[in-house]
Structures are given as structure tokens and as C-alpha cells.
Amino acid sequence: MAGNSDPLTPRAKIAVTAGKAVAAASRAAGRGSGSVIGGRVALKLDPDLLARLAQNLDVVLVSATNGKTTTTRLIAEALRAAGPVVSNALGANMPAGITSALAGGSEARYGVIEVDEKYLAGVARDTDPKCIALLNLSRDQLDRAAETRMLAENWREGLAGSKAVVVANADDPLVVWAASSSPNVVWVAAGQMWKDDAWSCPSCGGVMQRPGDDWFCGECGFRRPQPSWALSGDHVLDPHGSAWPIRLQLPGRANKANAASSAAVAAVFGVPPQVALERMYQVQAVAGRYDVVQFMDRDLRLLLAKNPAGWLETFSLIDPAPAPVILSVNARGADGTDTSWLWDVDYTRLTGHPIFVVGDRKLDLAVRLEVANQHFQVCENVDQAVQLCPPGRIEVIANYTAFQDLRRRVGN
Template sequence: MDAAVLAAKGASLIVRRLGLGGGTALPGLLALRLDPALVPRLAADLRAGSVLVTGTNGKTTTARLLAGMARAAGLRVVANAAGSNLVRGIAAALCQAARADGRIGDGERSLGVFEVDEATLPEAAALLSPRAVVFLNLFRDQLDRYGEVDHVAEVWRRAAASLGTGTALVLNADDPAVASLAGAARRPTLFYGLAPGSHCLPTLEHAADARWCPACAGELTYGCVHYAHLGIWRCPECGLSRPAPHLEGSLEEGRLHLRLPDGGRRFLPLPLEGTYAAYDVMAAVATALALGLPWSAIEEGVVRFGGAFGRQERLVVQGRHVHVVLAKNPAGLNQVLRILSQRPAPLRLALFLNDGLADGRDVSWIWDVDFELLSGRVEWAVASGTRAEDLALRLHYARLGCELAVEPRPVAALRLAIGRTAPGETLHVLPTYTALLRVREVLARWAGRPPFWEEAEP
């Protein structure tokens, strides 16, 4: 019997039975206290290797897409699918998958797919010796925790340089900070990116975080901006430019057309809306190809994708359609607002702004969000969360031209918003991360849905 694994399994059961959460972090923390070497020891049974997915936005969606593709290929997947992305979350997932003797059965066909917090990547990579690491994007997020994006970029450069020679990198060619990691790593690299199209923006968004060359600090120029600072970029001073993607996608009528590394062409349906969803699909496809998964499994993984909690999740509450979208930083929230700006007016909104540790105490980022995109399109909005007043002030200056209510208490705000939404109408709920946990818990209960950690389990 393995004491650390048994302790983790017991802790998970107790936490869930007491209704204290999903048991996705505490059991791992307990197991690591009992056995600090637990992660590499258990991961040694993942004979198909492991994949780490990191980035500011899209980790949960990309990891779940990839896990679905791997399962469709006949692999057993061990994943921190509920989104606990520190080392303790990885440890908890491994313990959950292990038998009481500390072994993971069917090891030959077992693959680890772990989403990893940006700052946790170096530690996780050292513990797991991953088969591949996927870098999605780098945006401002939790400034008081991470500092500016340059700090995280340097952490990533050191991590990429320290990876073993057998680890492949999957990089977003359209993000200058991410694409530049190839030079630091000097190992097999697979780039993915989006081709220019009608979706391109004429200039960088106000929330763009990478205006300067990662090599010489010169100002970058863009031939096409997909969103934020992602696009067809080039530095006129040193000549550094967007690398040619091995996997390149184009958006056409809600479908993603792909040019594969071997020159072949395929198309996939987009399971979620928005340009950022196309990037998540491309990242998962590129990684699946790097792992040697067959196209049939890749396609099945996308078609059968059921979404991730709070990521464009749809519920029905008392006859009202509720659309829940995580909104935790300027780049991501601007994408959500662009999607909503294309919906038929009038819109009904419930927005939740918290300043918990997982959100970041500094909420000044809301002033970099283009709420003005919805001017004249909103019937009414409710501002809630621990920083509801700050959010209401920002919405006031956005001149949305709508009725605005301020209700800091999340459950009361949800009751107010549901009550103002007529049966058959749609309510759009936009919470920051810690607000999402509470908001989704309440909405799921009202909708008769299980907790998110149960839905995350295959």
C-alpha cells in the first residue's frame, strides 16, 4: 500500500463528502508532504509520456481538447481537468489515477495531460520531464503576483532552455514572446498560427501587451492583428519576424481550415466562438500531431468536445438561457466583448469582479478593456463581486447607455439578473476566476447540473 496515495484519496473523499470543494488541490498537497518525490515517482508509470500546457489564456480548453483527442486514439489520459494547475493539482490527479499500491494501471497506454500555471512551469517540467510543452500566449494577468509580462517571459525562456532534448516545443507563432522561445530552447519545435483574413483588426488593441521586439526591444509592426498582440508581426530594426507556422489555420464561416505540416489540408468545426477559440484548437491539433495521434482521433476529439466549465458554458436556469464566460484579463475579456457585439441587441449582462489572490488584487486592468464595444447594445447590466463599485464606475464611463445595478453579493446579483431575464431570453454572465467558482456553483445547482469537478472527470 502507498501511504501518500491512500492519504490523498481519503482526503479527496472527505473534502467532497463535506461539500468543501472538488478535492483537486488539498489531497495533492497532503501527498507531497508525505512524499516530496511523489510526482516523478507516479509519473514514471505514464509510459506514453506527459504534456504540459501553459499560457495566460486557454489552458483548460486546450488541455481538454488534447485529452479528448488522446482518448479517441485509445490512450488512457491522466489530467488535472478541473483546472487545479499548480504542482499540488498535478499530484492530486496522479494520486486519483493510481491504485492503492501507488501504480498507475495500463501504464503503456497512459498519457499525462496537465495544464500548468505560468509561474509553475519550471518546477512542473523538472518533475515530469515532459514529452511536449505547449506555450499558448502571454498576456497581462495578476500583475501584483507575476509583475509585467517580461518577467514571465524570462521564466519561460529559462524553463525552455532547461528542457531535455527529447521534449518537443509547441509554440504560437503569432505571439512574439512565445515564438521567441524557440531560440532559447534549440530543440524540436512545431509552430502554429492563424493566416490573415477578414477577421483581422487594422491596428493593435489598446490591451496589446507585446509592442516591442523580444530580441532588440525595437517597436514591432503588424501586417495583420488577430487580437491583442497576436498576428503577423515583424521587427523592422533587427529583422526578427513571425516564423512560418508548420500548422496554419484560416477562419471560414465558423470552421477552421488547416494546412498541415505535411502539406495536406483539413477542416474542423469550431466548438467555441471567437478567434481565441481557433488558437486553442490549433494548439491542441499541433500537439496531437507532435504526439503522432491519427487524424481520425484529432477530429473526433474536436467534434465530441463538451467544453470546460465557465468557458462559454451554457446552462438553462428556470427557462432562461445562461451563457457563462470566464473574463480574467483585458485580452480575454475583449475577445468576449467582440463576440457579444455581434449578437442581436439588446443584451443582458451580469458581470463579477473579484480581487482574490487568484484574480490579482490590482483591478486597474478593467480600464484597458474595451467595454465601449457594447455601447448602445445593452438593455441592463448588474455589477457584482468584491470590487463591484470599481466595475460599475468603469461601466459608467463606457457609456453603455443602459440601466446599471450594483449588487456586491454574488448570489443576490444572480437572483436579480435571472429575475430581470424573461423565460427564453439569454443572460450573459462574465465573472473573474474566483467569482466563477461561486457563480458556477450556484447556477449549476439551480440548473440541476453536477459540480464542475464531476463534469471534468471522464
């Protein structure tokens, strides 16, 4: 870590001040947090601002298709045991949003930063991270993001020779291939329910063999590395073989996996697993995800699922049938405008649940549910869907912008 001398030049200070002013004006106009527009303005005035802001921080970068916002939050809580943390906790994860977040953390010792998969290599160059956490790579935003193997290649080239400790999921072949170019990798057995993005070997294109939880390429010998950390039921196993209980307020197997990776990251900074995991218990919801809100005399649990891997994990969380389920899908810029991924989701897992469909692309979803032989009703909006449900708990699953719409409507 650099000394605590002020790294900001006069130009950088002007850029930070201008960015904050623009962000405040954007908030006052009711246009969201203003972090992205503020960061854009600041970077226009000083293109090196992100590097300058990161100079006095021990930085952790977190990237993945699924789970990066939650994992960023868990790591930030764990590292607060060792000192003040600045983080882009609301998920603005491209350079402008990251710059804006760091500009607000002048007293921080640690920067815990979620990074969009496409921007990881560039942000790593700018911020000189001490640690990089890589969780998974899966198909998402098909019209915007590169095909998953191209993203893995981008990571592999961008991280080659990096001084950072890379904490990587040993169960995802794409992540392993991407991380293998790094000289210092800590492997975590975090599991992988969704396997359909890694049936061919990212190294040679051969067919991947998957006996049990293991995987290897029968043609080139590329195989699952031996993990030093592992998720085992409700415990994290550390490199010494000690089992530490995971107690979270966040539901589901995926969040236990996120906690296991977060504990491995915390250990890089000297925070012991017991301390890290105890602090993670404080996290109740992440940017509205998993919150239960009262709306029209019902209890709505808000669940975010953006792609097939996320929907698969989310289905494992919902109350058993006959709990009603509202599904909402949009296809705006932030979601990706291509909804063909709906055909990769196994909607037969919802059999027995009354299903209500809303969102911009409700008809695309209706066709998919029809083919899956599900009983559903298409509704004009969430109000109508909720009215059709009996009193009690309703599970609401939405993709990215549909989730934001939902939060605005139900007052979360």
C-alpha cells in the first residue's frame, strides 16, 4: 500500500468536486444515485482519476456473471474488521461508477469493488489490486456481452502476470482457465449448479468429462485444480482443514458459496474465517434483493435472476408449492435485448405453483411457460398480479430492470 500522502493532483481534486456536484444535481432531479454520470464527468476532466483514487487503498476486485454484488457486500463487511472500507455497494460496476464510489472514500483503507466482466482487465490495470475474486462465467446479455469463452480469454490475457492474489472458483472450468495465467491463485470449491456453459474445454475445445463434482478434458488434460478452500454444506473448510459454520441471513446455496469465496478473500488480508463469517451475518439484503416487503396486504419476497444460472439458483430458494410466484422479465439496455436465454431455463421446476407473468416481455415468457406445460396468467402489471394471489407470502422473481421497476412500485 502506498503512503498516506494525498495522491490527488489539483486537477484530480477539481475532477472529484465536479463529479460530486453533477451527481448531487442528478439526485436532486430524481434521476437515480448520480454515481455513473458523476464518474463520467470526473473521468473526462482527469482520465487517470481512477488510478489516483486507488493509489492509497488495498483493493479487492470482484467479477462474475452471478453473485458479484452480494459477494462484494460480504467481503466489505468482513474487511471492516480490519479497517474502513469504501465500496460500490449499489452495483455501479463500470469505470465511471467505480470512480464515483472511490471518490467518496477518502478515509478508507480498503477498496472492495464489483467490476463488470467486460471491464475487469482495464480496472485491474488502473487499480493495482491486491486481490481479485472470480466466481463464475455464464451466458448473459447475449446482445452485449461477448460469448463466455471470449470473456474468459479477455480475463486470462488481462490477468497474466498480475501481482494480485486471485481467489477463483475451482468448479467453473471457464474461471479456472481464465485464472490459470496468474502466478498466485487460491482455489475455492464453491460449486456450480449451472453447467451448460462449460461442456467444451476452454483450452482446446475438447469435450469436458464431468464425473461427480470433478471435471477434466479427456483430450488435453486440462482439469479441476485442487482447492484449498471449500464450501461443505453449512461450513467453509479452510486450508488447514478446519470447518467454520456459515450463518447468513441471505438464503440459499449460492450465498453460502459467495460466503466461502469471501472468507478466502478476507484471509488474504489477515482477517480470520471466524471473524469474517460472523461479520457476514450482518447482511440482511443486498440492494433490495431478498427483502420481504408488505404490499396490498401481502408479503412479497423480491428475488433477482438475470440469466439461466441465476434463475436455477433462485428456483431452489422459493417456498414449496402452492406458494404463488410472480415472474417479471424486461429486455431493456441493462438487461440485454435478446430474450432467447428464456429457453435455457427449466421452468418445470415451478410445477404446482400458481404463476403470474408481468413485465415488458411477458408474452415471450408466456410462450416459454406454455411449452413447459405450466399454468400461468398474464397480467397487466404487478398490482393486478398481486390482487390475484391469496393473502400471505408471494415469491417475485425479476430480471434487472424489471427488479428496479418492482422496487419503485412496492416502495422498497
